[in-house]
Amino acid sequence: MRKYIPNILSRLNLLLRSSYDPDHDIGGVTDPFLQVHLLTLLRTVTHTDKKMSEDVMDTLTQIATNTESNKNPGNSVLYECVRTIMCIETQSPVHRLAINILGKFLLNRDNNIRYVALNALCNAVTANNDAIQRHRNQIKECLKDADITIRTRALDLIYALTNEENIVDLVQDLLKFCDMSSNEPEFQQDLAAKICMVVERYAPNSRWHIDTVTQVMAKVGSLVMEDAITSLYVIIARTPELQMYSTYKLFAMVSQEELNSDPLRRLCAWCIGEYGTKLTTVEGAQEARIDENIRYVPFTQQQVLDCLKKIIEHTSSSETTKAVIEELLKKYNDSVAVELQQRSVEFTELLQKATNTVKQEVLKAMPAPQVQFEDTKSESKEVPSEDEKPPVAHESDSESESTEKQQTDSKKISSTKESPIFPDNPIVQPKPVDPFPDLISNLNNNQQDIIPSIVAFNKNGVDVTFHFAKLGYSSSSSLVTLQISNQLGITQVNAVFRNINAFSINDFSFMVAVPKYMALEIQPSTGKQLLALGQNYQSQRFRLTNHFHGQKPLVIKIQISYTDQTGNKVVETAQVANFPPNC
Amino acid sequence: MIRFVVLQNRQGKTRLAKWFIPDFTQKEKQKALREIGHMVTSREKNKCNFLQWREYTLVYKRYASLYFVMCIGDKDNEILAMELIHQYVEVLDSYFGNVCELDLIFNFDKAHYMLDEIVLAGQIQETSKREVIRVMKQQDDLEQKINDEKKQSASFRKKYINDIFQ
Numbered sequence: 001m002r003k004y005i006p007n008i009l010s011r012l013n014l015l016l017r018s019s020y021d022p023d024h025d026i027g028g029v030t031d032p033f034l035q036v037h038l039l040t041l042l043r044t045v046t047h048t049d050k051k052m053s054e055d056v057m058d059t060l061t062q063i064a065t066n067t068e069s070n071k072n073p074g075n076s077v078l079y080e081c082v083r084t085i086m087c088i089e090t091q092s093p094v095h096r097l098a099i100n101i102l103g104k105f106l107l108n109r110d111n112n113i114r115y116v117a118l119n120a121l122c123n124a125v126t127a128n129n130d131a132i133q134r135h136r137n138q139i140k141e142c143l144k145d146a147d148i149t150i151r152t153r154a155l156d157l158i159y160a161l162t163n164e165e166n167i168v169d170l171v172q173d174l175l176k177f178c179d180m181s182s183n184e185p186e187f188q189q190d191l192a193a194k195i196c197m198v199v200e201r202y203a204p205n206s207r208w209h210i211d212t213v214t215q216v217m218a219k220v221g222s223l224v225m226e227d228a229i230t231s232l233y234v235i236i237a238r239t240p241e242l243q244m245y246s247t248y249k250l251f252a253m254v255s256q257e258e259l260n261s262d263p264l265r266r267l268c269a270w271c272i273g274e275y276g277t278k279l280t281t282v283e284g285a286q287e288a289r290i291d292e293n294i295r296y297v298p299f300t301q302q303q304v305l306d307c308l309k310k311i312i313e314h315t316s317s318s319e320t321t322k323a324v325i326e327e328l329l330k331k332y333n334d335s336v337a338v339e340l341q342q343r344s345v346e347f348t349e350l351l352q353k354a355t356n357t358v359k360q361e362v363l364k365a366m367p368a369p370q371v372q373f374e375d376t377k378s379e380s381k382e383v384p385s386e387d388e389k390p391p392v393a394h395e396s397d398s399e400s401e402s403t404e405k406q407q408t409d410s411k412k413i414s415s416t417k418e419s420p421i422f423p424d425n426p427i428v429q430p431k432p433v434d435p436f437p438d439l440i441s442n443l444n445n446n447q448q449d450i451i452p453s454i455v456a457f458n459k460n461g462v463d464v465t466f467h468f469a470k471l472g473y474s475s476s477s478s479l480v481t482l483q484i485s486n487q488l489g490i491t492q493v494n495a496v497f498r499n500i501n502a503f504s505i506n507d508f509s510f511m512v513a514v515p516k517y518m519a520l521e522i523q524p525s526t527g528k529q530l531l532a533l534g535q536n537y538q539s540q541r542f543r544l545t546n547h548f549h550g551q552k553p554l555v556i557k558i559q560i561s562y563t564d565q566t567g568n569k570v571v572e573t574a575q576v577a578n579f580p581p582n583c
Numbered sequence: 584m585i586r587f588v589v590l591q592n593r594q595g596k597t598r599l600a601k602w603f604i605p606d607f608t609q610k611e612k613q614k615a616l617r618e619i620g621h622m623v624t625s626r627e628k629n630k631c632n633f634l635q636w637r638e639y640t641l642v643y644k645r646y647a648s649l650y651f652v653m654c655i656g657d658k659d660n661e662i663l664a665m666e667l668i669h670q671y672v673e674v675l676d677s678y679f680g681n682v683c684e685l686d687l688i689f690n691f692d693k694a695h696y697m698l699d700e701i702v703l704a705g706q707i708q709e710t711s712k713r714e715v716i717r718v719m720k721q722q723d724d725l726e727q728k729i730n731d732e733k734k735q736s737a738s739f740r741k742k743y744i745n746d747i748f749q
Contacts, residue, residue: 023711026666033670033710036663072669076662083660111631116661147630506638565657567638 008042009059016062027071035063036080043084057094060085064097069104079105079116086124099124099131106138111147118142118153125160126502133161136170143177148187155187159194160533167202171195171212178219192220196228197535206239210246217264218253229267236271247271456558456576461501462530464510464560467494468580489549491579498537499530503565510540513557519545520556530562554579584705585664586639586654588671588698590687593648595620598687599694603705623650633661644668648684671701674715696722 015030024031063081068074078101085098105117121132142154162170174195181188195216203209213232236246250268457464469492499505508528514520525540546554561571590599597616607615622634623643634641642664643652651668674697679686687694700715709715
């Protein structure tokens with residue numbers, strides 16, 4: 001193919017130098033259609049070559065410098081030229097020239113030109129990060145654009161450009177845009193998710209991390225991703241020196257501003273519950289204000305947790321506050337919300353009946369969770385759901401019989417509704433790092449119930465991870481499931497799919513086949529699209545029943561299929577046999 | 584490569600549709616046209632003229648009451664597609680002389696011929712406006728000539744039959 005290159009080049013040069021030709025001239029450019037197609041051809045022909053001759057570079061540079069850029073035809077040629085340069089492996093000056101052309105495009109008033117520039121920059125960002133960094137300000141300007149397609153692309157680009165050095169500046173700007181885009185919840189949500197992701201990845205220190213994510217939470221309220229919030233819990237729990245700071249800060253945020261942010265309230269409630277004892281300085285006043293706080297928080301779940309934390313704090317508080325707490329708890333004893341009622345009843349009983357030692361153990365501060373930061377996405381979500389509920393069930397063992405009666409009541413109610421193993425609605429689900437259950441699980445040494453996750457498939461940048469749940473320990477109703485958990489051979493799997501390629505993939509589907517001695521129940525997947533660079537993940541749950549538990553191994557076959565960036569359908573199959581023994 | 588070209592008016596009525604790929608059945612085509620109509624007509628003026636549709640990119644431009652939509656692949660040059668739309672419109676304009684929607688309704692065949700001259704099998708084949716117009720004129724002349732001949736021969740036959748009977 002190389003022998004055609006001189007021919008193509010001479011034609012391009014001819015077009016570049018030719019004088020005015022009324023037949024083919026469009027907006028001062030001689031036959032842009034032909035030029036663009038010649039450039040495309042050049043790109044295709046030279047694609048496999050690692051080294052590029054001087055001539056090609058010369059011609060491309062000439063086109064890039066000599067083409068007029070104030071009209072569409074010229075821009076189309078320039079754009080194609082830039083794309084050709086990007087495809088050719090070459091020394092960086094020409095690449096820099098190309099990036100500069102795109103930078104100029106970004107200043108163009110025409111939306112279309114900016115759109116293609118952002119698209120091209122998105123494709124080039126991994127290879128030319130440094131050169132693109134210089135155009136950061138222009139890209140930031142594009143975030144203000146009225147057109148959402150441009151904004152989302154600019155946001156993607158900014159996301160890719162963020163690193164340890166510029167994160168503080170960039171995030172500050174992004175937060176500003178977050179305010180500006182308040183009338184577009186979808187974009188705002190995307191923005192918030194991106195901020196949280198870069199913060200998680202590049203945050204210079206934990207304090208800044210906490211500050212930033214709480215700011216995001218204050219701005220966008222419940223639109224913040226659960227992941228980000230979860231990791232925030234983890235960070236606070238793991239850095240004791242920041243616990244007091246964050247508790248104060250959160251408390252100030254919640255009590256001073258009229259906030260509509262549910263996650264922030266929950267976080268605040270959790271902090272006060274966990275670390276309230278550290279606020280020894282103004283303890284009395286502090287607690288009074290917490291009581292005040294609880295009254296105007298309208299969210300049920302919030303209150304449940306609030307109550308829960310209150311009890312924990314209770315160990316060190318005075319008689320009057322104790323009375324206040326009890327009153328508050330009683331208020332929900334006959335609440336219509338089952339979850340709320342159950343908790344309120346349980347805690348009342350706990351306060352009244354349980355011995356001091358049990359109480360102290362139960363209400364002790366929880367240990368910091370051992371979650372890896374890199375994996376917070378998938379694991380922190382799973383781990384809690386595994387050891388979330390058993391404690392409440394065990395609690396009834398350690399408590400008096402009246403509690404049991406109460407709980408059977410609530411069990412009756414809750415068993416009528418479907419009790420999913422992985423609760424679908426994160427709001428209904430108690431907070432993952434809920435200290436209360438965890439502590440009791442410590443008491444009962446339930447730690448071995450955490451089943452490690454496995455990577456079932458990892459090829460071409462697409463990976464599938466299996467997370468397991470013990471049947472009895474994750475449902476929202478406590479006693480019912482404990483009975484089922486004795487059935488052996490049932491494995492509940494949550495398969496999480498992720499795509500770390502530079503391109504998004506569509507029509508993702510996941511299928512499971514099992515041998516005859518096993519039964520399979522599979523639920524629909526959460527979605528079919530996996531965004532590039534692991535920006536999102538989809539999951540699908542299924543249940544395996546091994547009729548020959550203990551005699552025959554747990555083995556399944558999986559098949560995944562998807563469409564990649566070129567529109568090709570990819571189908572991959574794999575056998576999964578490395579299930580952990582205790583799943 | 585251009586996948587298809589569609590002309591729709593503001594109400595979403597299709598005035599011209601030319602498909603260069605065989606992927607769609609008649610039913611799917613109808614569905615696609617409806618989808619595109621919705622997407623394109625609902626867009627505000629200040630937004631950019633490129634749209635992601637399924638695995639393709641739609642490039643559209645509005646001229647008076649008509650939307651010209653071109654569907655291209657994701658590797659194609661969007662700005663060039665815009666330019667091609669403009670080129671087509673200019674050809675239409677110089678052929679009809681101040682083209683309007685009615686011209687395209689009543690002379691849809693001509694609009695198709697012109698598009699055929701410019702785009703062949705999804706690739707641009709003629710970039711000169713003058714050449715397209717020249718070919719169109721030639722075609723019209725040929726048509727005219729054939730019509731004249733038909734008329735002539737008809738009148739000649741009439742005369743001949745009359746002569747025989749007399």
